[in-house]
Amino acid sequence: MRLSHLMSRTLRQAPSEAETPSHRLLLRAGLVQQLAAGIYSFLPLGWRALRKIEQIIREEMDAAGGQEIRMPALQPVELWEASGRRETYIPPLFIVKDRRERELALGPTHEEVVTELFKQQVQSYRELPVLAYQIQTKFRNEIRARGGLIRLREFIMMDLYSFDADWEALDHTYDRVFQAYVQTFQRCGLPAIAVHADSGPIGGKDSQEFMHLTEVGEDQVLTCERCGYAANTEKADHRKVTLPPEGPLPLEEVATPGVKTIEDLARFLGAPVEKTLKAVFYAASQPGSGGGPEPVFVAIRGDLVVNETKLRNVLGGAELRLMDDREVADVGLVAGSASPIGVKEAAKRPVRVVADDSVLSAPNLIGGANKPDVHVRNVNYERDWRADVVADIALAEPGYPCPQCGEGALSLHRGIEVGHVFKLGTMYSERLGATFLDQRGQQRPAVMGCYGIGLDRLLAAVIEANHDERGIVWPAGVAPYAVHLIALSPDRAGVRDAAERLYAELGERGVEALYDDREESPGVKFADADLLGMPLRVTVSPRTLEKSAVELKRRTESETTLVPLSEAAARVERVVKVVAG
């Protein structure tokens, strides 16, 4: 491609709305142009890079046994009603109407559609496993688009769906796709780690996200350097400090005038925070069930914080929000001095009680009394109160002991989620009737997995991970072009002729080259070459031609080498192959 006719321009200054490095470089290098919030056009260079990524993914998914298909972006909403997600899917679907007022959803994901496909196309266990994938535009009515290509409302996703006969077979398929993901990110030049992720209320067995760790990521990840444990903060566990066992002491009310918070309480009574019992009130609404919110009383040891994702899962996917003091009072309880003891009797409405498992082994805690300015000493689980649900609902925080090895301390990082692999199970196959006949002729629902990679976001992450102060430093596998050919002072000393010949010869050899044939000063051309970031720069100038040579320079290095003009194309081809690995 000739730079003189390329349908994009480089920008010396990035538009002010761009803050993250990848966003700034995407705009400065002329890879994309924004049309609206979270909606972008791809310009030639950006599109080529995206297609390189697409091809890597395609090759890896094929190698893992995937079959490429193509499903519609327009989906009848009836299908979403059948799966039960019409109302529960967040963010809400983009809905359009056809001329007969029939509602169609712009597909944000394709579990429903692929399950329909399976239903008709696959009947026997002998055909399993089936791994079907597509690379296609998705539409999500995101609450907020952000970070350039990091969070889009229209984006390209590779989504693969697997169907197995049982959970054990799914485990194997999952591992296979997992490995394909590892390979994919490696080939894209993106450092990425797999972290444990929330699998949501669907209750799948495993779910992992692939994260590129970077300051500008929007996800938070806790890792243990000692054993390698890594988890999204919404999923992360930690080894809870247990308190020394004590015999239960009798309940004892104490006056605590003006004490509202756990910190106040611990200070007032001279007790450590972990000897207190914290009460938190949530209003839980089941999405899609028209009823009002249900009050939930959450009890957790005073030193711990509630992880709302875990709590939501325990409550079957309810939407949660903290109740304010007035709402707490309306239920008949006392904020700041609430007690799990007799809470159900004290409340005016039915209250669900959820306890973190930290309270089980914590004897003689100090809790509320359901009376203002009074607390109770020596609260013991089981003897004094019981919860409807006991589960781990604690938030893991940096510095806490690792749940896996127990020795390392968790540390916090930010990351961009570039991929997600997920053991779905049989929810969709059961609801939509995607069954197969097993060896004994029994109808059974397929055990599904789903796996996604956001291509646009991956492209942004690749730039995030591969740039310097001058511009992009494309990994060879993703670079729009392998070579950036520059003709300096093209009107002098046969430079244009030499450059044209080299450009043509590279084309004949199948070397992808971007050719800067513009009438620009050397400074501009070099600066643009650095900004655009192709792996190999080839310069033809009066100075090199004096020596009957051209100059080669890798984007990752500062040294240049001269190679004879006569061998230039062959040498460039060879270097390109070396760079590509």
Next chain:
RNA sequence: CGGGGUGUAGCUCAGCCAGGUUAGAGCGCACGGUUCGGGACCGUGAGGUCGGCAGUUCAAAUCUGCCCACCCCGACCA
């Protein structure tokens, strides 16, 4: 949706608080000339519904109100 911020030329911004001739600068773009290995220089020129609508006023980029768009922070996700 709540909180914060920004809208003036293709990009970066000044002008607005204290309303008053043809609304400015740098970069970019066009033409001519000089340069030519790290974003050169000189000259000429094109390019603007000052986000939109309404209001106040003799007069609005500037003051007031409403609306819109975009960015950032929180809940969702690839």
